[in-house]
Amino acid sequence: MFRVVAEHAKRHPGLIPQFFFICLGMGGASLYLVRLARGPHVTWNKTDNPEPWNNLDPTYQYKFVAITTDYKNLKKEGPDF
Numbered sequence: 001m002f003r004v005v006a007e008h009a010k011r012h013p014g015l016i017p018q019f020f021f022i023c024l025g026m027g028g029a030s031l032y033l034v035r036l037a038r039g040p041h042v043t044w045n046k047t048d049n050p051e052p053w054n055n056l057d058p059t060y061q062y063k064f065v066a067i068t069t070d071y072k073n074l075k076k077e078g079p080d081f
Contacts, residue, residue, distance in 0.1 A: 009016050036042070040056060043049065059072060 005019060009019060037044075040060075043051075049055070
């Protein structure tokens with residue numbers, strides 16, 4: 001695979017930036033998927049803690065931007081499991 005890309009890059013040097021940005025985008029997408037897979041709402045081991053989202057306190061901010069919600073004064077609604 002790398003040999004084919006190198007041959008194309010030698011014949012057409014204008015493709016080198018395209019190969020670079022494609023690899024950069026694929027690497028960034030891979031890192032983002034790893035970040036999503038390691039989040040607090042994802043469980044990989046169901047024997048230790050099958051519901052890890054119940055351990056999050058009510059002040060945990062799930063959204064990046066919350067305009068009207070003040071998470072510091074939020075009280076938990078519902079029972080403890």
